[in-house]
Amino acid sequence: MSEILAANDRADAAPKSNLREVLLEVVLRSSTALVLGVFAYVAIRQWLADPSRITLLLLVIANCLTVGLSLFVRVPKKRDWNPITVLCSLGASYYFLGIQLAPGQHLAPEIVGACLQLVGISWQIYAKLTLRFSFGILPANRGIVSHGAYRFVRHPIYLGYLIADVGFLLTNFGLQNLLVYTGLYALQAVRINREEALLSDDPEYRQYREKVRFRAVPGIY
Template identity: 60%
Template sequence: MAVIINEREGLATPPADGSARATHDTTPRLRDALLEISARAGTAVLLSVFAYAAILHWRADPGRITLLLLVVEVCFTISLSLFSRVPVRRDWTPFAFLCTMGGTYYFLAVQLGPGIRLVPETIAASLQVLGICWQLFAKISLRRSFGILPANRGVVSHGAYRFMRHPMYVGYLVTDIGFLLANFGVQNLLIYGTLFALQACRIYREERLLSTDAVYRFYKEKVRYRVIPGLF
């Protein structure tokens, strides 16, 4: 009897093809989900470290409104990306990844200490507020389609996207210039100069990825300019 039981236990029925295929399909999705969660958790940690350091500098000199606004802008941008929709397609090429990482986590290299004020703090802060408001308008237009890595999260053509194809970058540019004017220095000049170059590369990479979508190609015909109407 024992032999018969052992033989029956040894005769395992192989899984049906559908079950095997389902298991095979689930593994990449699980891996992608774990990668997504890890990346977002790591971003949240870096954001917290930056915000804490920046607020310490601001508390030492409460008159530096531009520093506080930098924290607000970075926290707002990164926080939205943490809750963005998972894209249909991403650009994982090394160059796109480098541009994205540099253009997103640049704030970790910004000099938080006082710099040279090329314009009064209030004027610089006003530029930052203007840029943040435009970013807010663009991000409301995107809703959960916002993200940091070039990806196809669906084509958006309403709101701020009626005027230019990449309005978010206009807000970034105005906000960054406002901060730089009140916190000028060699380090910040190099950081923001590099940032502007990386943002331009990101725009080209996003255009290249999105242009594979027929809907986006039609949108490009309607809205001619990427960032600055009449110029670029």
């Protein structure tokens, strides 16, 4: 009898858990759309005031590709809902709210920064096309992909982020932006490690990890 009652309790708990995750998903996607919209509006107003700041416009495009597309991806079967993971993932996704949009110091010409951003954005698009909408804000097992951009590093999208962010920082340098990007990549490192821990439960991923040694930056990390 006790076993039957326990089974019934588990059956009742499953729909509640699913409902809770659906509500979290709705809140997460709705807040993401709102935050991205406000940021894009403010940043584009800054760009319209000085259209020569190509890197600012590309920053908006990059974040629309990164955060905006996450609004339309499929919901994975298994994600890491650990509070630390959620906080790091949200911080690394919404980092752009801390960026100083006003003109900063030019460590490199605007065209150099813009070219780096275009390279980074192009690489992100290539990696995301490889995944075919199997990406999102929270770490999850959305299926193991080992072709395309994933032949070179295990998390190529992060490499695209890095290249684009370096381009923006070089032409919009300042203490605030330096601190924001330093914090961002500390969070990204945690995010990658949490994703690796989740994926390592999959034997297919462990085999893939043996073939592709580096996580995000070839020869370094």
